[in-house]
Amino acid sequence: MIDLYTWGTPNGKKVSIMLEELGLSYTVHPINIMKDEQFAPDFLKISPNNKIPALTDADGPGGEEMALFESGAILIYLAEKCQREDLLPASGEARYKVLQWLMFQMGGVGPMFGQVHHFVKFAKQDVPYAKERYSTELKRLYGVMNTHLADNDHFAGDVFTIADIAIYPWVSRYEWHPIDLGDYPHVKRWYDMISQRESVEAGMNVPTPPA
Numbered sequence: 001m002i003d004l005y006t007w008g009t010p011n012g013k014k015v016s017i018m019l020e021e022l023g024l025s026y027t028v029h030p031i032n033i034m035k036d037e038q039f040a041p042d043f044l045k046i047s048p049n050n051k052i053p054a055l056t057d058a059d060g061p062g063g064e065e066m067a068l069f070e071s072g073a074i075l076i077y078l079a080e081k082c083q084r085e086d087l088l089p090a091s092g093e094a095r096y097k098v099l100q101w102l103m104f105q106m107g108g109v110g111p112m113f114g115q116v117h118h119f120v121k122f123a124k125q126d127v128p129y130a131k132e133r134y135s136t137e138l139k140r141l142y143g144v145m146n147t148h149l150a151d152n153d154h155f156a157g158d159v160f161t162i163a164d165i166a167i168y169p170w171v172s173r174y175e176w177h178p179i180d181l182g183d184y185p186h187v188k189r190w191y192d193m194i195s196q197r198e199s200v201e202a203g204m205n206v207p208t209p210p211a
Contacts, residue, residue, distance in 0.1 A: 001057075002058075003029060004026050004029065004055055004206075005047065006028065006030065007053075008210065009052065011110065012206075015075070017204065020202040024082070038051060049069060053069070053074065054069040056068075071166070072105075075166060079162055088162050098161045099163075101156055105163070108141055112141060116135055116138050119134060146184040149190050153190075153193075172191075
């Protein structure tokens with residue numbers, strides 16, 4: 001049995017999309033980060049960084065229960081657990097193509113888009129410098145994605161992988177971004193295509209529909 005501890009953020013929705021894609025049974029435990037539930041002692045035992053998502057798997061490696069945090073690590077774990085080499089090849093160049101775009105999301109898209117979300121939508125003070133700094137980087141990252149997707153159906157080539165799963169929930173909040181998605185036609189084509197997957201639609205509604 002898999003237990004998913006999550007909330008309605010892009011990082012949380014990565015894992016619910018992945019679980020839906022794999023067709024795994026799982027129990028959802030909402031962790032309301034707006035009420036600081038991520039700081040509860042019981043959750044800390046699962047996620048030492050006090051962040052969602054986190055996952056426990058009663059049937060971990062060797063049949064032992066394990067706990068795992070960090071969304072990228074969870075995506076890799078689940079792909080390998082289910083031996084889904086379409087989502088993450090086992091070896092070779094194809095594997096590293098997926099991993100490089102996963103790291104692009106983890107090190108670039110996630111942190112930078114997240115800063116835009118904070119300073120544009122949630123910050124109690126207007127900080128023009130921060131808005132400009134992070135919005136400029138957001139636009140640069142959209143440009144990188146748009147150029148790459150001009151020659152690739154998906155981020156790692158022709159096949160849907162965990163790299164697409166990782167990036168999609170962040171792009172899904174494009175209305176929060178100081179951009180017009182139509183200005184990045186290849187990103188928009190990719191986004192519209194991914195949006196049609198049943199697993200993506202289902203996963204995006206866990207634990208609540210996107211805000």
